[in-house]
Amino acid sequence: MATCSRGLEEVLLQELQLLGVRGQARPGAVEFAATWEQVARANLWLRTAIRVLVFLASGPCSGREELYQLAFSVRWEELLWREATVAVQVAGRHAAFANTHFAALVVKDALVDRMREHRGFRPSVDVQNPDLRVVLHLEPGACALYLDTSGEPLSHRGYRPRQAQAPLSECLAAGLLLLAGYDGRQPVLDPMCGSGTIVVEAALLASRTPPGWKRSFAFERWPFASTHHLKEARAEALAGRRKPAAPIVGRDLAQQALNLARKAAKAAGVDALVRWERGDVRELPRVPAGTLIITNPPYGVRLGEEAELVALYRQLGDAVKRQAAGSTLWLLLGNPRLARQVGLKACKKIQLFNGPLKCQFCAYPVVEGEFKKGGA
Known part of the structure; x- marks a missing residue:
């Protein structure tokens, strides 16, 4: 899923189509199926996307227990390595989680419990610059979990100091x-x-x-993700x-x-x-x-x-x-x-x-x- 500002969904969909990806627009995002090569090219080339997310799991959610079970069901042991740092970001709204920090803690607890059970260690948390950022999307009665492949928002092209506030992203x-x-x-x-x-x-x-030719992306740090496609795409683009x-x-x-x-x-x-x-x-x-x-x-x-x-x-x-x-x-x-x-x-x-x-x-x-x- 690629996220975007509301009103830009159809433009983002057209951008993805130019990359050979078929998708379906939803409010503030476009959902699509892609290979790792297409994920790399999406991060590099998409001009209107804010983040490119990889789907992990989704299901009904009425409160803490269902959210915990959904998060625990994800095979984190196949994604996390011993030195990896994690963080959980929450988007959307849910009546049971007026405090989104609480929802993030539930996901983090489930992730840590599963890693201790399957790998015998507890991942470290790094809110500012994690190796893996988990995105929890909430909506009434349901939730979904994603991995953020982009890292910093794709609006951070690398040509403007981040402390500089511009009136337009x-x-x-x-x-x-x-x-x-x-x-x-x-x-x-x-x-x-x-x-x-x-x-x-x-x-x-x-x-x-x-737009992404002067920056790096989160997935470049992942041992389970293919990164040579990004190098090829950069070389092709510059040529x-x-x-x-x-x-x-x-x-x-x-x-x-x-x-x-x-x-x-x-x-x-x-x-x-x-x-x-x-x-x-x-x-x-x-x-x-x-x-x-x-x-x-x-x-x-x-x-x-x-x-x-x-x-x-x-x-x-x-x-x-x-x-x-x-x-x-x-x-x-x-x-x-x-x-x-x-x-x-x-x-x-x-x-x-x-x-x-x-x-x-x-x-x-x-x-x-x-x-x-x-x-x-």
Whole structure:
């Protein structure tokens, strides 16, 4: 199972199909059958997935005893070695486990008891960086256990310091590009690029660079997993890189943001493939027809911010109408009231989640001479 942000399931399913994997979408994930080679390629290539999980067991669950028995039934002795460290992560909800820490302890106890019974030793726990991370998925009346093959979330591409908080995850940024139909052949412009996540992800996609090429994965430490496929996939991927067919441009007024964006592009290995410009959105230069203009503008979530952003949304809409006829503007919008200030009519609206915040990803065709005010 590959997990993803809600709203990206169909995009993730299409990514898996390109890897030769058939799957079935469910809320926040895609379930699929795969070989170890496909698991390796999924971790390396999937742009919208958060984690790739291997199924262990599932069953009905009304409380502690059934969860313990299910976890005890897993043949942990075939998966764990003496020096291996473990951790249990819980996702989902269940009435009997309002405290998810308790559910994690039940699974951990069952795992330890089985290992003592079958191997005579107790595995060590490492919450931060375990060799094997067990994922317990809870839902009403049932539960399932998985092994996390990815380790750190796949959004951790390796080009941004993890302590740096970006307003958009790498997986969601890639998802926006794919939902907008980007295939690497159209010009791309982010007029308010901030720290550059959308631009960097566009460059990775356009250059056919796998998003995971600069990081490692948890399954590489597993003696029972085949890792030579990953080495082969990395070599093939690097040999298949290409230059983007059209310009990829990031633009922002804040020099500090552009400095961060440049650092991210350099760390990702795509600094030579993108162009950065400093400028106000009101001073947008002429944009070639057919350009994909895509950005994640501020939402005005905090009290008092919305009024300050009304002018920004109007300025963005006016600038695009003046300078980008024949292009399409895509906005990730977390505030429907601000969306009305753009002054363009959306032809498509896709519901997504940026973290816990419900958003709409809207497409606005820019028609020659269109200066319509209001309504989105």
